[in-house]
Amino acid sequence: MEARVDLRSDTVTLPSPEMRQAIHEAELGDDVYGDDPTVNELEAKSAEMLGKEAGLFVTSGTQGNLVSMLAHCGRGDQVLVGDRSHIFTNEAGGASVLGSLFLYPVKTDRFGFLEPDLIRAATTRTDYHVPPTKLLCIENTHNQSSGQPLSADQTQAMADAAREGGMTVHIDGARLFNAAVSLGVDAADLTAPADSATFCLSKGLSCPIGSVVVGSEDFIDRARRWRKMLGAGMRQVGVVAGAGVYALDNMIDRLSEDHTNAKKLAKGLAEIDGISVDPEAVKSNIVYFNIPPGSGASISADLKERGILVNAGDPVMRMVTHYGISSEDIDYTLVAIEDIAG
Ligand SMILES: Cc1ncc(COP(=O)(O)O)c(C=O)c1O
Numbered sequence: 001m002e003a004r005v006d007l008r009s010d011t012v013t014l015p016s017p018e019m020r021q022a023i024h025e026a027e028l029g030d031d032v033y034g035d036d037p038t039v040n041e042l043e044a045k046s047a048e049m050l051g052k053e054a055g056l057f058v059t060s061g062t063q064g065n066l067v068s069m070l071a072h073c074g075r076g077d078q079v080l081v082g083d084r085s086h087i088f089t090n091e092a093g094g095a096s097v098l099g100s101l102f103l104y105p106v107k108t109d110r111f112g113f114l115e116p117d118l119i120r121a122a123t124t125r126t127d128y129h130v131p132p133t134k135l136l137c138i139e140n141t142h143n144q145s146s147g148q149p150l151s152a153d154q155t156q157a158m159a160d161a162a163r164e165g166g167m168t169v170h171i172d173g174a175r176l177f178n179a180a181v182s183l184g185v186d187a188a189d190l191t192a193p194a195d196s197a198t199f200c201l202s203k204g205l206s207c208p209i210g211s212v213v214v215g216s217e218d219f220i221d222r223a224r225r226w227r228k229m230l231g232a233g234m235r236q237v238g239v240v241a242g243a244g245v246y247a248l249d250n251m252i253d254r255l256s257e258d259h260t261n262a263k264k265l266a267k268g269l270a271e272i273d274g275i276s277v278d279p280e281a282v283k284s285n286i287v288y289f290n291i292p293p294g295s296g297a298s299i300s301a302d303l304k305e306r307g308i309l310v311n312a313g314d315p316v317m318r319m320v321t322h323y324g325i326s327s328e329d330i331d332y333t334l335v336a337i338e339d340i341a342g
Contacts, residue, residue, distance in 0.1 A: 001306060004332075005309070005325065007319040009320050010175075010321070010323075013204070013324050019206065019246050022246035023246075026245075027238060031236070036238040042244045045248055046214055052191065052214040055214045055220065056213045056220050056227065057210060060200075060211055061202075063230065064199075064212070064213045068196050068215070070098070071219055072135045072170060072195070076131055078134065079133075080104050080106050080136045081105055082142070084142075084144040085108065085142075085172065086143055098230075108142070108144075110281075112150055113150060116157050119136060120161050122165075133166075134166075137170045138158055138170070138194070140171055141175045146284075146287065151185075152189045152193065155194065168196075169194040171196070171197040173197045174203060175203055178258070181253070181255040181259065182283050198214075201247055204255050204322055205247035205248075205251045207243040210244055258322055259285055262285045262320075262321045265282075265287050265321065266287045269289050269337065272341060275291055285322060288317070290316055291341060296315065299312075299317070
């Protein structure tokens with residue numbers, strides 16, 4: 001059956017007709033010369049919205065995190081990351097391969113928070129046997145914690161502990177606007193404790209490509225050089241930045257619909273025998289739930305038969321809501337799962 005409900009990730013979102021129009025009308029120039037007015041607008045707008053001096057358009061969240069780590073650190077430095085963070089588990093070790101950086105995993109609690117004492121403990125030794133620890137990376141929302149948003153106070157507490165140890169602070173905010181909408185705060189409040197942040201345009205904001213890094217002018221200057229070295233100095237890239245400008249104006253407030261759908265999904269799943277999930281833990285657009293061990297491949301194959309796509313986790317499965325998922329799609333999915341797994 002043709003796919004009808006795609007719950008694999010919010011990265012599968014397609015641009016709306018209005019976004020396609022914005023792409024069509026974007027003014028273009030050579031961005032390596034700084035001449036693309038649409039990219040310049042996107043970078044300035046992003047920086048303003050996140051309370052930083054400057055922005056840099058990058059190809060992906062992974063590249064945004066990578067150029068940020070490279071711009072904050074030098075060869076042989078250590079970066080503290082959450083042990084269940086995307087940077088540590090899903091970015092191919094790029095910081096180590098390309099930057100000679102050592103990633104030190106700090107235990108993450110079930111809400112995506114890194115206890116300040118664990119951050120302090122990781123930097124008590126400063127003798128010559130250990131690499132200098134220069135950077136703390138925080139993830140908000142925290143993907144593997146059911147998309148938990150971290151508050152400004154939590155972020156401040158982690159950042160304070162990092163600064164005591166002489167570190168700078170980067171936020172992997174792939175879904176930062178989901179966090180802001182979920183908490184009902186300005187995204188700038190969440191980035192204020194940090195030196196830099198990355199957010200993705202190509203996830204809940206529904207753009208086809210791209211992420212933006214923000215920070216001080218000096219930091220962005222260094223990140224821009226790394227981006228060039230990584231081969232991502234792009235030319236008339238306003239064709240994609242145009243979607244980003246449109247998204248920042250039009251796609252943020254509607255993220256609450258995705259959160260409502262995720263909550264509805266979690267509540268429905270909690271009613272099905274054999275499935276366990278805590279709906280209270282779902283605060284944005286990601287739902288992780290437990291299925292009977294060994295059933296992941298068959299459940300996902302049966303769902304596919306009914307036009308529902310999920311990644312085949314086992315015994316933990318993930319579903320992500322987004323612009324392409326309606327409340328009716330959630331109803332359809334719940335009926336299908338009840339039938340298959342219940
Ligand atoms: C928390 C987090 N950070 C970074 C990324 C990387 O983004 P990209 O796929 O654009 O490289 C992802 C992707 O899912 C993510 O979930």
